Amino acid sequence: MTDTDMIRAEHVRKRFGPVTAIQDVNLHVRKGEILGLIGDNGAGKSTLIKILTGYHQPDGGQLFFEGEPIHLRSVVHARSLGIETVFQDLAMIDDLPVYLNLHLNKELVHRPLPFLRRKEMRRKAREALDSIGITIGSVTDPVSQLSGGQRQAIAVARSVFSDAKVLLLDEPLAAMGAKEGGLILRLLMQLKERGDLAIILIAHNYSQIVDVCDRVNLLQHGTITFDKASKDTSVAELLDLVHAEYRL
Numbered sequence: 001m002t003d004t005d006m007i008r009a010e011h012v013r014k015r016f017g018p019v020t021a022i023q024d025v026n027l028h029v030r031k032g033e034i035l036g037l038i039g040d041n042g043a044g045k046s047t048l049i050k051i052l053t054g055y056h057q058p059d060g061g062q063l064f065f066e067g068e069p070i071h072l073r074s075v076v077h078a079r080s081l082g083i084e085t086v087f088q089d090l091a092m093i094d095d096l097p098v099y100l101n102l103h104l105n106k107e108l109v110h111r112p113l114p115f116l117r118r119k120e121m122r123r124k125a126r127e128a129l130d131s132i133g134i135t136i137g138s139v140t141d142p143v144s145q146l147s148g149g150q151r152q153a154i155a156v157a158r159s160v161f162s163d164a165k166v167l168l169l170d171e172p173l174a175a176m177g178a179k180e181g182g183l184i185l186r187l188l189m190q191l192k193e194r195g196d197l198a199i200i201l202i203a204h205n206y207s208q209i210v211d212v213c214d215r216v217n218l219l220q221h222g223t224i225t226f227d228k229a230s231k232d233t234s235v236a237e238l239l240d241l242v243h244a245e246y247r248l
């Protein structure tokens, strides 16, 4: 733990009736860092992400945001602090053009008249996508015309557009081809270069995790059992750890 921790969980736990989803979890991610969170099905990854994003309230333990204890009351509260999540179902409006999806709930309007500043939003959308290297035909195209990877990239761009400080991605690469997955991974690397964003990435492809993440945490039965820099581990070691319990 350091002063540069953007978000930190200490001794966090969560039960659903008789099921202990998370027990005594300590996790932290720094500014400019990508943390990979891996673990088998049911290990508690999504529950942990939902706690960090204000969706679930933990039963115990404490969260810290920029060094201060924080109680995240809701997803809206977390978002107001700059904690953004990119879920699998991307919450996009298919019929709306890319630039309006990028500005969803943050539309620019002429005051006092309630007209949208469309030209400005188009320009800002184009600049934002260019700056993070996303190539699409036109920001006026409806998102329904984009590929899965491009949509995912737009969803990531939207979070960043909104001055995110923490970006949580729950399996953004699932059900995606190699080319599209590569687009997202490149985008994450570029965002990391900004240096002021903390990213947590859940993925099942350990080779992608080792390539892209600075550090890896393994979650097993609701507990973090492994925390190492990616440069000090390997896909073989991660696979071995995850599958070790089946050999007992």
Ligand SMILES: Nc1ncnc2c1ncn2[C@@H]1O[C@H](COP(=O)(O)OP(=O)(O)OP(=O)(O)O)[C@@H](O)[C@H]1O
Pocket (backbone or CB within 6 Å): 016, 019, 020, 021, 039, 040, 041, 042, 043, 044, 045, 046, 047, 048
């Ligand atoms: N809302 C809920 N109600 C009851 N049980 C839940 C709920 N959410 C999660 N669980 C249980 O908590 C445990 C952890 O689930 P979680 O979805 O966090 O795991 P995961 O690591 O994300 O799994 P996967 O990789 O399969 O998505 C599981 O036993 C799951 O059944």
